[in-house]
Amino acid sequence: MLDDLTAAREQMAFSLGFHIIFAVLGVGMPWLMLWAEWRGFRTGDGRWTALARRWSKAVAVLFAVGAVSGTVLSVEFGLLWPEFMARFGSAFGISFTLESFAFFLEAIFLALYLYGWDRLSPRAHLLCGIPVAVSGVASALFVTTANAWMNGPVGLVEGPDGELVSTEPLGPFLAPTTGPQVVHMVLAAFLCTGLAVAAVYAVAMLRDPAKRDGYHRRGFAAGAVMGLGLAVPQALVGDWASRVVAEYQPAKFAAMEGLEHTTDGAPFSIGPWEIPNLLSLLLTFDPNARITGLDVVPPADRPPVAITHLAFQVMIGIGVALIALGAYAAWAWYRDHRRGAHVTDRRGLLIAMAAAGPAPFVALLAGWIVTEVGRQPWIVYQVMRTPEALTSQTGLETYFYVTIVVYLALSVALVAILRRIAAGPHPAPDRTPETRDRHRAFSDQWH
Amino acid sequence: MTTSDILALLVLAGLTAYTVLGGADFGAGLWDLSRDRRQRDLVVRAMGPVWEANHVWLIFVLIALFSGFPGGFATLSRSLTGPLSIALLGIVLRGAAFAFRQYGAPHGGPPVRGTALWGRVFAVSSLITPFAFGAAAGGITTGALRADGSAGFLAPFLAPLPLIAGLLAVAACGFIAAVYLTTDADRAGEPDLVAKLRTRALASGLAAGALALLALPLLPKGFLDRLPWLAVAVSVLSGALALELMRRGQFLLARVAAAGAPAGLLTGWALALYPWVLPGEAALSPAPSATAGLIAGVLIVGLLVVIPSYVFMIRVLRAPVDRTDAVTGVG
Ligand code: HDD
Ligand code: HEM
Ligand code: HEM
Numbered sequence: 110m111l112d113d114l115t116a117a118r119e120q121m122a123f124s125l126g127f128h129i130i131f132a133v134l135g136v137g138m139p140w141l142m143l144w145a146e147w148r149g150f151r152t153g154d155g156r157w158t159a160l161a162r163r164w165s166k167a168v169a170v171l172f173a174v175g176a177v178s179g180t181v182l183s184v185e186f187g188l189l190w191p192e193f194m195a196r197f198g199s200a201f202g203i204s205f206t207l208e209s210f211a212f213f214l215e216a217i218f219l220a221l222y223l224y225g226w227d228r229l230s231p232r233a234h235l236l237c238g239i240p241v242a243v244s245g246v247a248s249a250l251f252v253t254t255a256n257a258w259m260n261g262p263v264g265l266v267e268g269p270d271g272e273l274v275s276t277e278p279l280g281p282f283l284a285p286t287t288g289p290q291v292v293h294m295v296l297a298a299f300l301c302t303g304l305a306v307a308a309v310y311a312v313a314m315l316r317d318p319a320k321r322d323g324y325h326r327r328g329f330a331a332g333a334v335m336g337l338g339l340a341v342p343q344a345l346v347g348d349w350a351s352r353v354v355a356e357y358q359p360a361k362f363a364a365m366e367g368l369e370h371t372t373d374g375a376p377f378s379i380g381p382w383e384i385p386n387l388l389s390l391l392l393t394f395d396p397n398a399r400i401t402g403l404d405v406v407p408p409a410d411r412p413p414v415a416i417t418h419l420a421f422q423v424m425i426g427i428g429v430a431l432i433a434l435g436a437y438a439a440w441a442w443y444r445d446h447r448r449g450a451h452v453t454d455r456r457g458l459l460i461a462m463a464a465a466g467p468a469p470f471v472a473l474l475a476g477w478i479v480t481e482v483g484r485q486p487w488i489v490y491q492v493m494r495t496p497e498a499l500t501s502q503t504g505l506e507t508y509f510y511v512t513i514v515v516y517l518a519l520s521v522a523l524v525a526i527l528r529r530i531a532a533g534p535h536p537a538p539d540r541t542p543e544t545r546d547r548h549r550a551f552s553d554q555w556h
Numbered sequence: 557m558t559t560s561d562i563l564a565l566l567v568l569a570g571l572t573a574y575t576v577l578g579g580a581d582f583g584a585g586l587w588d589l590s591r592d593r594r595q596r597d598l599v600v601r602a603m604g605p606v607w608e609a610n611h612v613w614l615i616f617v618l619i620a621l622f623s624g625f626p627g628g629f630a631t632l633s634r635s636l637t638g639p640l641s642i643a644l645l646g647i648v649l650r651g652a653a654f655a656f657r658q659y660g661a662p663h664g665g666p667p668v669r670g671t672a673l674w675g676r677v678f679a680v681s682s683l684i685t686p687f688a689f690g691a692a693a694g695g696i697t698t699g700a701l702r703a704d705g706s707a708g709f710l711a712p713f714l715a716p717l718p719l720i721a722g723l724l725a726v727a728a729c730g731f732i733a734a735v736y737l738t739t740d741a742d743r744a745g746e747p748d749l750v751a752k753l754r755t756r757a758l759a760s761g762l763a764a765g766a767l768a769l770l771a772l773p774l775l776p777k778g779f780l781d782r783l784p785w786l787a788v789a790v791s792v793l794s795g796a797l798a799l800e801l802m803r804r805g806q807f808l809l810a811r812v813a814a815a816g817a818p819a820g821l822l823t824g825w826a827l828a829l830y831p832w833v834l835p836g837e838a839a840l841s842p843a844p845s846a847t848a849g850l851i852a853g854v855l856i857v858g859l860l861v862v863i864p865s866y867v868f869m870i871r872v873l874r875a876p877v878d879r880t881d882a883v884t885g886v887g
Binding site for chain 2: 166169170172173174176177178179180181183184186187188191192194195196197198199200202203205206207208209210212213214216217218219220221223224225228229266275276277278279500501502504508511515519522523526529530
């Protein structure tokens with residue numbers, strides 16, 4: 110038996126976790142498609158264009174699931190947390206209002222992109238991809254500002270008795286947490302997309318060595334460069350995020366680090382190990398600095414420590430592992446390139462890339478667990494507690510189970526369909542006369 | 557006009573757009589129950605490019621409501637938990653099932669096992685959502701709902717008015733969809749489909765009219781007195797005009813007229829309700845004025861960008877293609 114509060118929280122977490130997997134692909138995939146299509150135009154290499162077309166079909170299915178699961182979230186806000194929406198719906202209203210137009214433009218131009226391959230000139234088609242890519246990033250940006258505001262609410266206008274009378278409309282853009290969260294989220298979307306795509310081609314090449322051809326190599330390379338190339342920036346932004354959390358949400362920070370007591374010269378723990386003084390050094394550049402522990406907040410205001418700490422460790426572990434993989438892949442590419450070979454002939458690298466596909470998604474969910482669970486017991490940090498936000502309706506447990514069943518059924522079907530799309534007839538027309546002429550014509554008008 | 561009025565008008569505009577455009581997509585699900593394969597293909601071709609953009613109108617309405625009228629959004633969420641959850645279930649199943657079915661056989665090969673099943677899921681779930689939304693509107697009208705949700709999960713369904721309103725919504729969606737699809741079949745040069753869909757348009761149009769008449773005596777007295785008869789007249793006349801135009805084979809004009817019928821009804825209902833969220837129980841109160849003004853401004857500017865983009869999309873995707881396999885294409 111789940112009580113209503115727990116059921117509502119699990120429901121929120123589950124449906125957000127489901128949505129965000131599609132959302133990040135909706136942010137990243139349009140950029141990969143645009144890149145492939147652009148390369149096809151510039152070089153007349155039909156394999157790039159074929160990749161863009163194949164990807165666009167997968168995006169159509171992913172986008173549909175992303176759109177409906179996002180709608181669930183918007184309605185769930187009200188169904189589960191009506192008190193929260195009544196008080197703060199307008200506080201982050203501007204973020205979501207802008208978001209709705211990003212959705213409109215994304216849906217409209219994606220339709221033009223998907224159904225316009227043979228209706229638009231090549232140049233017009235490419236141009237239609239640009240609003241899709243830009244509005245995908247804008248969606249991620251706007252929605253994250255809303256969440257950042259919940260973590261660091263600003264612009265609260267209080268009446269004479271200290272009660273909340275209104276909020277500044279631009280609050281979500283001014284919150285101290287907005288900068289790092291937004292950048293970290295957008296980078297995470299690109300990391301996830303790139304590595305997922307690279308993993309699909311790595312698996313294909315492992316299963317069937319004949320697939321180490323130009324078409325699959327191009328798909329693999331585009332994804333791997335996008336994913337691995339951003340691993341280092343992502344860690345730097347994560348570091349920035351940690352500093353902001355330490356400053357504005359000390360309880361969350363202490364839970365992330367699993368630090369019970371305020372300590373001078375705090376150690377840094379990773380997995381089973383503990384390195385003395387490192388946490389103080391990392392955070393303040395002074396090995397003996399004092400770090401606030403959980404004991405400074407009353408027990409009723411402390412977030413769950415175990416899960417926040419574990420999730421943080423998982424995210425960092427994956428972040429560091431991806432950096433290492435990126436370094437190895439770059440080195441391997443450089444070696445092979447000089448010898449005239451190709452990195453995809455290395456079985457070990459392909460296996461590593463196949464395994465790295467799901468990793469950033471795990472890090473993504475872990476990161477959100479850090480953010481959301483670490484904020485507890487507040488829904489709006491230090492302004493409103495989560496139980497105060499809950500609906501008065503009961504029996505929320507049932508909703509949760511229905512949601513799980515429906516989403517599981519969708520996931521199974523989705524995987525079947527995507528495999529079907531991936532396994533279609535091999536479309537690698539290496540510069541057929543037809544595509545070449547088309548692309549030539551395009552380049553002529555472009556230059 | 558106050559900011560609150562402007563915001564309420566924007567919400568109404570979004571709701572009307574969703575009813576007409578989204579309603580046509582839902583209604584297409586009704587006609588997808590057909591055993592005629594060509595009719596089902598027509599539905600896929602007509603809906604494929606547009607349904608997601610049409611669906612965003614619902615998100616537009618939700619967001620405009622909770623940004624502009626946070627209290628009203630919370631009241632509706634509490635009192636309409638039942639219909640909203642059921643509508644959501646329908647939305648999720650319909651959207652996903654449509655995409656699955658459309659891409660189930662992406663290379664012209666045999667469809668993935670279960671694709672036909674998703675086709676059925678699509679059709680059935682397309683009926684659930686309009687019914688739930690219609691029942692929600694009917695439930696609000698009865699005046700039996702409570703702002704704190706204490707009337708219960710099923711309250712919005714447990715009266716004749718909500719049930720008839722739900723059926724009315726389904727019939728109206730079927731009507732708009734049949735009118736739209738007739739035009740598409742006409743353009744595709746399929747005269748027997750045109751004849752079939754035309755009959756369906758007439759039947760569902762008459763059914764919608766009959767249900768609306770049935771609902772009239774069930775309206776609470778207070779509500780009836782506030783009903784703007786002009787809007788109702790617009791609705792009735794557009795419906796009749798659409799039916800007549802369909803009979804004469806003027807499909808394109810019938811499209812415009814058909815949209816007027818649900819739009820008029822919805823506008824009349826909303827004006828009779830305003831400024832209440834739940835009549836006599838909870839009134840609409842806007843967000844703090846600085847926020848409300850900014851949101852109204854962003855909504856208006858956004859619409860000025862989105863509407864031309866939408867029109868551009870329709871014009872491009874309606875233009876004839878030189879290759880018939882363009883939708884599945886190479887790849
Ligand atoms: C691909 C995914 C991914 C990877 C590899 C990392 N992160 Fe992350 N992290 C996320 C994806 C993510 C996220 C998108 O899930 C979160 C949740 C909320 C947010 O804005 O970003 C997040 C949140 C998040 C937070 C909490 C922010 C808050 O509560 O406001 C911190 C402190 C870090 N991250 C730190 C790091 C560090 C030091 C990493 C280095 C190695 C790292 N992350 C790698
Ligand atoms: C704009 C973005 C977001 C908003 C407004 C938001 C809002 C909320 C709300 C209202 C709750 C329930 C109350 C609570 O337990 O704190 C919640 C919980 C939660 N959310 Fe978020 N969320 C956002 C983004 C995300 C994303 C993208 C994820 C991705 C996985 C996520 C993961 C969670 C989790 C794991 C919980 C459960 C916390 C718990 O059980 O203690 N959130 N969030
Ligand atoms: C609480 C939080 C959230 C809500 C209420 C929400 C709401 C929605 C809605 C209603 C849609 C459908 C739009 C359409 O029909 O096109 C959507 C899609 C989308 N959302 Fe979310 N969302 C949330 C969290 C997130 C987060 C954290 C991201 C960040 C990556 C995100 C990124 C996107 C993107 C890129 C899309 C486009 C559709 C796709 O590609 O899947 N959303 N969201």
